[in-house]
Structure formats: C-alpha cells, structure tokens
Amino acid sequence: MPVNLPALDPAHLFPVPGVELGYACAGIKKPNRKDVLLFRLGAGATVAGVFTQNRFCAAPVILSKDHLSHGDIRALVINTGNANAGTGEKGLLDARAVCEAVASQLGVKSAQVLPFSTGVILEPLPVEKIFAGLPQAKADLKEDNWANAAEAIMTTDTQPKATSRRVVIAGQTITITGISKGAGMIRPNMATMLGFVAMDAAVPQAVLQELVGYAANRSFNRITIDGDTSTNDSFIMMASGRVQIPGFADTSSAEFQALRDAVTEVSTWLAQAIVRDGEGATKFISVQVEGGRDEAECAAVAYAIAHSPLVKTAFFASDPNLGRILAAIGYAGIGDLDVSKIDLYLDDVWVAKQGGRNPDYCEEDGQRVMKQSEITVRVLLNRGDARTTVWTCDFSYDYVRINADYRS
Amino acid sequence: MPVNLPALDPAHLFPVPGVELGYACAGIKKPNRKDVLLFRLGAGATVAGVFTQNRFCAAPVILSKDHLSHGDIRALVINTGNANAGTGEKGLLDARAVCEAVASQLGVKSAQVLPFSTGVILEPLPVEKIFAGLPQAKADLKEDNWANAAEAIMTTDTQPKATSRRVVIAGQTITITGISKGAGMIRPNMATMLGFVAMDAAVPQAVLQELVGYAANRSFNRITIDGDTSTNDSFIMMASGRVQIPGFADTSSAEFQALRDAVTEVSTWLAQAIVRDGEGATKFISVQVEGGRDEAECAAVAYAIAHSPLVKTAFFASDPNLGRILAAIGYAGIGDLDVSKIDLYLDDVWVAKQGGRNPDYCEEDGQRVMKQSEITVRVLLNRGDARTTVWTCDFSYDYVRINADYRS
Incomplete structure (x- = not known):
C-alpha cells in the first residue's frame, strides 16, 4: 500500500501539445501487459x-547519452x-537495433531516438519482441495518452505515477506533464528509476x-529507499x-524562473511518488537539514x-x-x-536541544508524531x-520479505 | 542464534600475567547481572x-582519550x-567521578583510570550504583577471570566473546587474551562495540x-552489521x-611482526565474533576485494x-x-x-567475468554456495x-523485528 499516493486520474493529466505517446503489449516478460512506450516529438x-x-x-544509458x-x-x-544491463557489446548492438x-517506423534517423530499458539485468534484450510491438505503439501515438x-x-510499482501542471507565464499557458516509475534500486533485477x-515551452x-x-537535484536526486542506485536510472526532460x-x-529571467519552479514541482511530485510507493513503505519521511555551511554537508547529514x-x-x-537519529x-x-549546537525536531516537537535531550521534551509528543x-x-x-x-520511507518487515522472496 | 560462534570455554582462556580482572553485579539496569568490570594493571x-x-x-570516550x-x-x-552518551557536561563529571x-579503591591517580560505558544513551549515569559495586569488583580481581x-x-550479545593465543617469540611464550561485545551499532541505545x-609482552x-x-584496521574497522557506528565504540590494547x-x-623486527600477527589474529577473532552474533544474523559473509589501486578503494567496494x-x-x-552485487x-x-574488467566469485564459483555473467556459470552452483x-x-x-x-552478516526478518520491537 503506497503512503498517501492518490490513484491516477486521467482527467487531470493534460496533453502536452507536440508530444505524442503510444504503447504496445509486446509480451517481453508477460503477455497482455503494456511494456513498450514510444514518445514522438515534432521538429x-x-x-x-x-x-x-x-x-x-x-x-541504453550509454546510447542515450551519446544520441543526446x-x-x-x-x-x-x-x-x-x-534492463539490457550487464550485457556488454551485444547489449549495445541490441539497443542500437531498437533505435x-x-x-x-517514424521516418527519422537512428541517432534521433533515445532508448530506455528497465527490468531484469544480465539477460539479453528480446529485440524481436520489441520490433514486433513497435507498429502497435506507433498506431497508438496521440497526445492524450x-x-x-x-x-x-x-x-x-503498485500504482502508475503521473502528474500535470498548467502555469501562466508572460500571459501564455505552459503545460507540464510527467510520469515516473521506481522504486529506487528496489528489486534491482527489475530495477531502475x-x-x-x-x-x-520552447527551451x-x-x-x-x-x-x-x-x-x-531537488527531486530524483533527493529521494532514497535503501541507498542503492541502479544501472539504468534516467530522468529526461522534453520541450x-x-x-x-x-x-x-x-536563466536569470523571471519567466525562466517561473518555468523552473513549475517543472521542479512536477519533478518533485514524481520523485516523491516513487518513495510513497517504496517497497514495504508504511511512512513517508522528509528529512530537512538546515543551518549547514553548504548544501553538500546538509545532504550528507540528511542521507546519513x-x-x-x-x-x-x-x-x-x-x-x-x-x-539513533x-x-x-x-x-x-x-x-x-560541533554536536553541542544541534537541535532536532520531529514535526513541531523539539526533541533534542544543543546536542542532548530537550529538557522540555516529553516522549508522548514524540510518539504522537512518529505514529503519523x-x-x-x-x-x-x-x-x-x-x-x-x-x-x-521506513524499513518494514515487508521490505525484507519482498527483497528476500524475489526470484524465489 | 549466532553463526558458528563456539560457546565460550573458560579452559581455553589463558590468564595474562600482570593483568587482573574483577566484576561486580551493581544493579545498574537489572539486578544480579554482571555489569561492572575492573581491569588492574601493574606498574x-x-x-x-x-x-x-x-x-x-x-x-567516557572523551575522558579515556584524555587520560591515555x-x-x-x-x-x-x-x-x-x-552509555553515558548525549549527557553533556554532567556526563563528563560523572565519568570523572567514577574514575x-x-x-x-586501587590507590592510583584518577588520570590513571580509563572509563568505558555501554547501554542506553541520553540518560544520566547511575554513579551511586557503580560506586557501590566497586568494592565487590576490587575483591574479585584476579588474573584467571x-x-x-x-x-x-x-x-x-547472545553469547560472551573471548579468545586466547599463546605464541613463542624469540624463545619466550607470549600470552594474548581478549574479550569483545557488540554488535556494531546494533540496538544503539544499548549500543557500542x-x-x-x-x-x-613489554611494548x-x-x-x-x-x-x-x-x-x-584489520579487525574491528573491517566489520559491519548495518553501517551505523556508535557513540562509544572503543578498542583497547594493554601490554x-x-x-x-x-x-x-x-616495528621492523621479525619479533614485532610475529607479535603483530598474533595480536591481529586475536583481534580479528573478537571482531568476527561480533558479526557472528549480529542481530538476526543467519550467515557470516566475508567480502574480499582484490586488485585495487589502493586499500581505500578496495574498502569502498567491500563496504558498498x-x-x-x-x-x-x-x-x-x-x-x-x-x-545486486x-x-x-x-x-x-x-x-x-572499468567495470568490463571485474570478476566476481562466490567462494570457488566464478559467477561474473569481465563485468558480465560468466558464460560457464550455472545458477545451481551459485545457489549451492549461497545456502552455506x-x-x-x-x-x-x-x-x-x-x-x-x-x-x-545477512539482513533478516529478525533484524527488523529486533530493531523495531526494541523499546516497545
């Protein structure tokens, strides 16, 4: 059960003019499952x-970087x-063949296509199945998809993850829509964020x-389930x-900054959705570190x-x-x-003061917050x-169960 | 159940001439439990x-460093x-009072005493109970203890951990005996390694x-249960x-190197015993990284x-x-x-070759090793x-159970 992740509502996903999407059920691992997705972008x-x-x-990561x-x-x-990972030279040839x-199919050049794969690693990519699915994906291409x-x-993932925003900048409406999948380096043979x-917008x-x-840096790089990172993690932005x-x-204009904030908001929602759907997660935890000399040391403390x-x-x-904290x-x-300067709060409850227990803290208050x-x-x-x-997210019996039972 | 940790056999623990030990049941947390230990060393x-x-x-760590x-x-x-940790100025005064x-009691100076504490943190040290227990500990002082x-x-710890070696160097017998407790930053409110x-020997x-x-660096710094480190971890050597x-x-003599190897062997046994008794551990894992440019990068890979x-x-x-590996x-x-140069073995089974699956590897062989x-x-x-x-060690349901149930 994801933590406070609302069910996807297609009515709230705005099409992005100039961006078409189409899927296929190519039977890569299981039949009748949507497993190939195409994006088509205009000139x-x-x-x-x-x-x-x-x-x-x-x-596919190596090839996508090159094509980009x-x-x-x-x-x-x-x-x-x-995932077409750990597949060596053969894997590169396969990814290129898919491009x-x-x-x-689309009448463009191979170098104009970015490939992405996610799933089991160390096994050859079933390129024939993907080839066979492409016409279906092409036929399905549309903006409202x-x-x-x-x-x-x-x-x-136990739930699909997608969100949309519309923002008016300089009198014009910009539509931003995104999707994500997770969950971190969770089940890494089926991995990838x-x-x-x-x-x-034109950017x-x-x-x-x-x-x-x-x-x-404010979204996908600021989430963690178990600290592991995958072989295929990618975050792509299209304009x-x-x-x-x-x-x-x-980048110094007010218009750009408004766009940047809206895009970051969408990205943050998508990244947080991955944590909310983290394996075995029962709680969503924000670790906020303030008063550091630089962001890097704040991040080091937050990740610890x-x-x-x-x-x-x-x-x-x-x-x-x-x-423990x-x-x-x-x-x-x-x-x-200097640990004698550190203060710690759980929500609004001041639990540690100057590196030790806050004398005014009572455990019932901490307990109340921890139950949320x-x-x-x-x-x-x-x-x-x-x-x-x-x-x-938290670390539950289910995390061990899911990761220990996998493949068995 | 610890993993292959033999029960302590007092007959195999050799007294170290010049080192006396005595314990007391001071009722610090529970009655009738050995909870205070004294070491007395000769001039x-x-x-x-x-x-x-x-x-x-x-x-106690601050004070021990100072006295040393x-x-x-x-x-x-x-x-x-x-643990007398997170106790601020009061904690320092308490540790000093114990010294x-x-x-x-022993007729030495306060600065000649090293204090160590382990247990719940953020609570004041019950110094009166320790004071009351000291005469009992002093009366118990003996080498064979x-x-x-x-x-x-x-x-x-579910088992006491102690080991002894005798080694003949330059025609003389050296006795080395040690004890340890763990398990890493396990149950950190009762923590400390x-x-x-x-x-x-005279050193x-x-x-x-x-x-x-x-x-x-070859023993206590090379073990990990969950990557957390405690506020009180200490490793002390006495000659x-x-x-x-x-x-x-x-340090360049053959005699010193023989002593060094024997001491390192005892330390490694004691450190490994902590892992074998790690919370929820069902397996003991050695991660051996070879062929690095320096030890630091080997350690980084091993710890990852x-x-x-x-x-x-x-x-x-x-x-x-x-x-996952x-x-x-x-x-x-x-x-x-360069990942295309990496080989990976599980015991004698060559599982990954040049960064990918070894073509000759069959999963049954890997499975056989993993069941050990x-x-x-x-x-x-x-x-x-x-x-x-x-x-x-591995990560089991019991790890979550023990650490989630603690304090509840």
Whole structure:
C-alpha cells in the first residue's frame, strides 16, 4: 500500500501539445501487459537528461547519452521486462537495433531516438519482441495518452505515477506533464528509476540541460529507499517548442524562473511518488537539514539519517528513538561538527536541544508524531545558512520479505 | 542464534600475567547481572586505544582519550546498562567521578583510570550504583577471570566473546587474551562495540599505539552489521610488560611482526565474533576485494557490498543475485572504474567475468554456495595490487523485528 499516493486520474493529466505517446503489449516478460512506450516529438523540440552515476551503466544509458550529445531528438522508446544491463557489446548492438527500428517506423534517423530499458539485468534484450510491438505503439501515438504511458513503464510499482501542471507565464499557458516509475534500486533485477517530464515551452537545449539538472537535484536526486542506485536510472526532460517566450532562453529571467519552479514541482511530485510507493513503505519521511555551511554537508547529514537501517526501523515501529537519529548525524562525516549546537525536531516537537535531550521534551509528543504516516525530521546544524531536504520511507518487515522472496 | 560462534570455554582462556580482572553485579539496569568490570594493571604496563569517529562521542570516550594522552594507565572500569552518551557536561563529571572512585579503591591517580560505558544513551549515569559495586569488583580481581569479564561487558550479545593465543617469540611464550561485545551499532541505545586485548609482552606505548591501529584496521574497522557506528565504540590494547623482548620496540623486527600477527589474529577473532552474533544474523559473509589501486578503494567496494540492504536480503534468501552485487560495486564511488574488467566469485564459483555473467556459470552452483552459513564474496578489480576484506552478516526478518520491537 503506497503512503498517501492518490490513484491516477486521467482527467487531470493534460496533453502536452507536440508530444505524442503510444504503447504496445509486446509480451517481453508477460503477455497482455503494456511494456513498450514510444514518445514522438515534432521538429524543433529539445531534450535533455541526467543519468545514473553507477559505473555499471546499462547499454541504453550509454546510447542515450551519446544520441543526446548530437541533439535533435525526435523519439524515445522505453521497454520494461528487461534492463539490457550487464550485457556488454551485444547489449549495445541490441539497443542500437531498437533505435533503428523506431527510426524506420517514424521516418527519422537512428541517432534521433533515445532508448530506455528497465527490468531484469544480465539477460539479453528480446529485440524481436520489441520490433514486433513497435507498429502497435506507433498506431497508438496521440497526445492524450499519458495515463497509458504511466502504466506502460511500470515494473514493480503498485500504482502508475503521473502528474500535470498548467502555469501562466508572460500571459501564455505552459503545460507540464510527467510520469515516473521506481522504486529506487528496489528489486534491482527489475530495477531502475525512470522519470519523463514534457512541456510545450520552447527551451534551448543548453538551458533545458541546466533545467533538468536543477530539477533533478531537488527531486530524483533527493529521494532514497535503501541507498542503492541502479544501472539504468534516467530522468529526461522534453520541450516541444510550441509556446515561445523569449525569457526562457535566459536563466536569470523571471519567466525562466517561473518555468523552473513549475517543472521542479512536477519533478518533485514524481520523485516523491516513487518513495510513497517504496517497497514495504508504511511512512513517508522528509528529512530537512538546515543551518549547514553548504548544501553538500546538509545532504550528507540528511542521507546519513535517511539511509540508517536503525533509524528506518524506528520509524516503522513509531519509536521516537533520538539516539539513533543523533548517532546518524554524528557519523555523517562532518569532521568539525560541533554536536553541542544541534537541535532536532520531529514535526513541531523539539526533541533534542544543543546536542542532548530537550529538557522540555516529553516522549508522548514524540510518539504522537512518529505514529503519523508523514513525518518531518528537522535538523538544525546552526553553523551556516545552507539547507536541503531528502525524502525517504521506513524499513518494514515487508521490505525484507519482498527483497528476500524475489526470484524465489 | 549466532553463526558458528563456539560457546565460550573458560579452559581455553589463558590468564595474562600482570593483568587482573574483577566484576561486580551493581544493579545498574537489572539486578544480579554482571555489569561492572575492573581491569588492574601493574606498574610499567602500557595501554593504547582507538575510538569511535562518531562526532557524538560519549563522555567516557572523551575522558579515556584524555587520560591515555598522559600515559601510565593502571586501571580500566567498564559499566553496562548506561552509555553515558548525549549527557553533556554532567556526563563528563560523572565519568570523572567514577574514575576517582576507582583510583581511590586501587590507590592510583584518577588520570590513571580509563572509563568505558555501554547501554542506553541520553540518560544520566547511575554513579551511586557503580560506586557501590566497586568494592565487590576490587575483591574479585584476579588474573584467571576472563570468562567472567566477557560476560560482564555483554549487553544485547547472545553469547560472551573471548579468545586466547599463546605464541613463542624469540624463545619466550607470549600470552594474548581478549574479550569483545557488540554488535556494531546494533540496538544503539544499548549500543557500542567494545574490544579489550591484553598481552604480557613489554611494548613501548608509541609502538602499542601503532599496534592497536594496525590490528583495528584489520579487525574491528573491517566489520559491519548495518553501517551505523556508535557513540562509544572503543578498542583497547594493554601490554603488562612481563615478557621483555628487545625487538618489540622496533616495528621492523621479525619479533614485532610475529607479535603483530598474533595480536591481529586475536583481534580479528573478537571482531568476527561480533558479526557472528549480529542481530538476526543467519550467515557470516566475508567480502574480499582484490586488485585495487589502493586499500581505500578496495574498502569502498567491500563496504558498498557489505552495506547494501539488497545484497544482504539476497544472502538471507540464499539468492545468488549477481545484479545486486555488481550494482553495489558500480556505485561504490570509484569514478574511473572499468567495470568490463571485474570478476566476481562466490567462494570457488566464478559467477561474473569481465563485468558480465560468466558464460560457464550455472545458477545451481551459485545457489549451492549461497545456502552455506559462511560465504566468501570475492571481487577482482584487476587494476592494481591492493586488497582488503570486510566481514558482515545477512539482513533478516529478525533484524527488523529486533530493531523495531526494541523499546516497545
């Protein structure tokens, strides 16, 4: 059961002019399951992306990065059921063959297609099945197809994840719609976190690359389930170019910043949806670290808390276990951290003051917050002005069950 | 149930001439439980130690470091049931008061006593109970008392941990005996990993400090249960000075190296015992990384594997899940790692070759190894001559149960 993740409502997913989507049931792993998705973009669209930092990056990631560097991307093809990772030279040839098949279907060049795969690793990509599914996906191409698209990229997700925003900038309406799948490096043989966000704005490629990095650092790069990262993680942003606003070419303009905020909001929703649907998750935890010297040290503290199995099992048990949180802060790797300056809150409850238990804290208050399905852990380092937030979930019996039972 | 940890046999614990031990049941947390331990050292003994890197280090750790810096240590006092951590100025005064009480009992100076505490944190140390227990501990002081000592430092350990070696160096017999308790940052409110190793050799303090660092880096610093580190972790080495061998003052001598190897063997046994008794552990895993450019990168890869909850649940499930291990290697943070050079073995089974599945590997072989209670994961980076080994355990339902149920 995802934590407060509303069911997908197709009526609230706005089509993005200039971006068509089509799916196929290609039987890659199971029959009658949406497992291939095509994006088609019109001429003049721009595309940018960020990818997994894992050194074992999958063949489609290598190829997508290469194709992106040439620009003028006109299509994306995503398959589930097989990650085409750990497949060596053969995997690269297979990914290229899929791009060629898509290119031939759509009348574009192979280098204008970005491939994505998610699913089991170390097994060859069933290219014939994908080839066979492409005509169905092509025939299905339409702008009002985001709900199907969200389903077509699911692997172990229990719910499709999609959201839309419309924002008026310089008198014109911009539509932003995105989909994601997770959950982190969860069931890594069926792994990969994917996010796709499209908008109808005209955004130069270099600016779009900056935008996707900015949004990723505040969304997909700020979530964690278990600290593991996958071989295929990708986050892609597409701008169809239909709505032209000069300010979008200038990252210091108010117009660009309004677009940036809206895009970041959509990306954050999609990233948080992955955590809400994390394996075995029963709680959604925001770890907010303030007063650091820079964002990096805030992130180090936030991740130390968010990754600690002891902290995460305490959340599962609704146990306001201060010792575990303080200890995690202590080993976050900040060499000159003065722990006697640290304050800690669970939502509005001030639990630790100057590095020790707040004398006014009573455990009932902490317990009340810990029983909630959404909790904010707020750490004040009191040594600077930087801050960051990381989102995670708790660590339950079900996490072990799901990950231990998988493949058996 | 610990993994292949033999029951303590007092007949195999050799007294160390010049090192006396005595315990008391001081009722710190529960009545009739051994919870205070004294070590008494004769004049001329040397002591050295390494301590937690956690910024939230406990009052006794601060004081022990300070007292060690003055040298001429004559006693150690250890209490369980309370960690005296997160207790601020009051905690320091309490730890000092305990040292003073021991000093007065034994007729030494307060600065010649090292204090250690382990147990619940953020609660004041019950100094009166410790004071009341000291006469009993003093009356119990004797050299042949290691089995009681091993019991007296237990908290959540399910078995006492102690071992002995005798080694003949330059024609003289050296006795080395040690005790430890764990398990890592397991149940961190009752936490702390402690290790005490004593020998009857005469070792200058500076050399002993080097020796404890060397042994720690190959033992207590190479184990991990869940990646968390405690506020009180300490590893102390004592040399009573009874057996004088000139070579022990020279770290390049064959005599010193023989002593170093024997001490490291005892330390490794004690450290591994903590993993074998890790919470919920059903398997003992050695992660051996070879062929790195330096030991640091070997350790980074080993810890990435040993900390991954996905890898650890796969061990629990006896699932030879290559993808999870390879992915962990990939995100270990080695920027220029060429994954196409990596080989991976599970014991003698060659599972991954040049970064992909070994064509000759069959899953039955991997499965056979994964079902064992002791497993060696061997990673060949094939880019240098450095190597290291880290020991860990699997991640079971019981880990979540123990850590979620604690305090409830």
